[in-house]
Amino acid sequence: MQFTSMILSNVEVSPGYWRMRMTAPQEFTEARPGQFVMVRVSGAIDPLLRRPFGVFDVGIHIPSHSGAAPQPYFEMLYRVVGKGTAMLSALHETDLLDVLGPLGKGFDLGEPGEEKLIVGGGVGLAPLYLLAKELVKNSPVRLFAGGRTRDDVLCITEFERLGVECYSATEDGSLGERGFVTKVLEQRLDQTANRGAMFACGPHGMLEAVAAIAAARGISCQVSLEGYMACGVGACLGCVAPGRNHSPETPDFRCVCAEGPVFEAGELKWGGAA
Amino acid sequence: MKPYMGVKIAGLDLRNPVMTASGTFGYGAEFAEYVNLETIGAFVTKGLSLKPRAGNPTPRIVETPGGMLNAIGLQNVGIDAFIEKKTPFLRSIDTPVFANFFGNTIDEYAELARRLDHVPEVAGLEVNISCPNVKQGGIVFGTDPACARDVVSACRAATRKPLIVKLSPNVTDIVAMARACEDAGADALSVINTLTGMAIDLKSRRPVLANVTGGLSGPAIKPVALRMVWQVARSVRIPVIGIGGIMTATDALEFILAGATAVQVGTASFINPGAAGDIAAGIEEWLAAHGVSDVNSLIGALEA
Numbered sequence: 001m002q003f004t005s006m007i008l009s010n011v012e013v014s015p016g017y018w019r020m021r022m023t024a025p026q027e028f029t030e031a032r033p034g035q036f037v038m039v040r041v042s043g044a045i046d047p048l049l050r051r052p053f054g055v056f057d058v059g060i061h062i063p064s065h066s067g068a069a070p071q072p073y074f075e076m077l078y079r080v081v082g083k084g085t086a087m088l089s090a091l092h093e094t095d096l097l098d099v100l101g102p103l104g105k106g107f108d109l110g111e112p113g114e115e116k117l118i119v120g121g122g123v124g125l126a127p128l129y130l131l132a133k134e135l136v137k138n139s140p141v142r143l144f145a146g147g148r149t150r151d152d153v154l155c156i157t158e159f160e161r162l163g164v165e166c167y168s169a170t171e172d173g174s175l176g177e178r179g180f181v182t183k184v185l186e187q188r189l190d191q192t193a194n195r196g197a198m199f200a201c202g203p204h205g206m207l208e209a210v211a212a213i214a215a216a217r218g219i220s221c222q223v224s225l226e227g228y229m230a231c232g233v234g235a236c237l238g239c240v241a242p243g244r245n246h247s248p249e250t251p252d253f254r255c256v257c258a259e260g261p262v263f264e265a266g267e268l269k270w271g272g273a274a
Numbered sequence: 275m276k277p278y279m280g281v282k283i284a285g286l287d288l289r290n291p292v293m294t295a296s297g298t299f300g301y302g303a304e305f306a307e308y309v310n311l312e313t314i315g316a317f318v319t320k321g322l323s324l325k326p327r328a329g330n331p332t333p334r335i336v337e338t339p340g341g342m343l344n345a346i347g348l349q350n351v352g353i354d355a356f357i358e359k360k361t362p363f364l365r366s367i368d369t370p371v372f373a374n375f376f377g378n379t380i381d382e383y384a385e386l387a388r389r390l391d392h393v394p395e396v397a398g399l400e401v402n403i404s405c406p407n408v409k410q411g412g413i414v415f416g417t418d419p420a421c422a423r424d425v426v427s428a429c430r431a432a433t434r435k436p437l438i439v440k441l442s443p444n445v446t447d448i449v450a451m452a453r454a455c456e457d458a459g460a461d462a463l464s465v466i467n468t469l470t471g472m473a474i475d476l477k478s479r480r481p482v483l484a485n486v487t488g489g490l491s492g493p494a495i496k497p498v499a500l501r502m503v504w505q506v507a508r509s510v511r512i513p514v515i516g517i518g519g520i521m522t523a524t525d526a527l528e529f530i531l532a533g534a535t536a537v538q539v540g541t542a543s544f545i546n547p548g549a550a551g552d553i554a555a556g557i558e559e560w561l562a563a564h565g566v567s568d569v570n571s572l573i574g575a576l577e578a
Binding site for chain 1: 297298299300304305307308320326327328329332333334335336337339340341342344346349492493521541543544545546547548
């Protein structure tokens with residue numbers, strides 16, 4: 001759906017990372033974990049295109065003063081990387097934004113009871129909070145969060161509050177283990193006979209490493225991809241990713257926005273650029 | 275009184291002059307959830323080829339000031355899958371559909387025109403001549419008047435359906451191209467396709483697009499498109515469809531004044547799926563507010 005959303009709050013939660021809460025229609029609260037929105041950051045022509053953001057959380061705000069109606073909302077967690085996100089970070093409470101969403105296919109929540117391992121890198125944690133919130137209802141959940149420095153490991157407290165056991169790793173060692181988050185993930189997998197399910201979102205290199213770990217151990221793994229996209233609805237074909245059997249002779253491109261952004265890791269072709 | 279919005283393109287009656295541009299509206303169904311397809315005059319499919327095409331590696335698109343570059347590489351399902359899988363949806367909507375198509379040789383173009391001629395859901399054809407001719411050293415059909423004449427003649431001989439030719443702006447003399455296509459039997463001309471451009475990432479010292487170059491669209495190209503529509507419209511007798519950076523009803527009306535009988539909305543649909551319908555409604559509103567009873571009276575009504 002397309003709607004005008006009013007900003008309820010817009011807060012820098014870590015240097016360069018912002019969390020925005022915005023009003024949404026009631027139906028939006030049924031968004032599935034892993035779905036995303038396309039936001040028009042300005043009505044002008046620069047920036048021209050909408051920007052895609054994962055849905056961090058959805059909920060209904062119950063006003064403290066009596067009489068006011070409950071307000072459905074959603075949240076985005078975003079990193080300021082360019083002009084569009086810089087403009088977004090400069091917006092305030094009551095400012096309006098044009099939103100398209102929720103879009104795409106979300107995560108499959110898997111079997112109740114089995115352990116769930118969530119792996120996130122940097123702002124890749126954005127779509128994983130709503131996922132964790134759903135998963136903790138039926139399963140034990142562990143989060144493996146990575147980043148370059150401690151500033152890139154976001155919202156761990158919120159995950160802990162859900163009852164998620166959190167592990168972190170940073171490349172400079174400023175938080176958790178020093179090194180890649182996949183190292184911590186492998187350590188954990190070595191210690192248990194876990195055959196639950198894995199869920200990952202983050203830089204492409206991290207996803208590729210997580211997919212390889214999952215494949216080597218026979219664990220099911222879903223990844224959420226990013227892509228340069230103009231439309232978000234499967235028309236521009238800008239955001240494709242190669243499927244498992246893709247080759248120039250047997251084209252098998254998957255549209256990240258319409259067929260994803262969540263894919264079974266085994267459905268995709270890994271290794272090298274598209 | 276409600277202004278009259280109908281226009282005639284290549285013998286087809288459109289309810290209003292606003293179409294969607296090829297490559298920006300999929301095969302129609304992609305947008306059905308967001309747009310009432312019966313608010314637009316016509317829509318043009320993604321470009322079709324004889325065989326399915328994989329398209330280019332990614333990154334395929336990048337935003338530039340007031341526009342975007344794309345190098346999708348004409349990814350499409352191919353004519354067979356189009357007929358089998360995409361036409362059932364087209365049957366369900368009461369809006370004329372133009373099938374856009376392209377080939378690597380004149381024979382491929384003719385074959386596609388012949389096959390599309392038999393598809394009842396297709397009201398008309400739009401031929402993309404901005405492709406390299408593999409049999410003639412890769413010269414782009416649409417950049418050489420003789421080449422363009424040959425390819426359009428071959429398509430003309432293969433179909434009785436309305437035939438639109440979409441012109442490339444990447445030429446020295448757009449009027450020569452337009453005249454060649456008119457002489458070869460085109461019923462209308464779409465002006466313009468994207469302008470070839472490039473973006474560079476200073477940090478990596480590499481081109482942003484995997485294909486290095488891409489086609490520029492969006493508001494950034496509007497002045498170039500307006501100029502070309504104006505030049506072409508005063509040089510040919512067949513209708514011209516204006517394309518290039520149309521975001522608003524005002525933009526569309528400017529193209530109509532320059533001589534366009536209809537317009538196509540492209541990049542704007544990515545930003546606002548309902549853009550084409552909104553623009554049609556905006557034109558009607560403007561006509562009513564300015565006491566213009568028929569949109570046709572504005573075609574080429576530029577005072578100069």
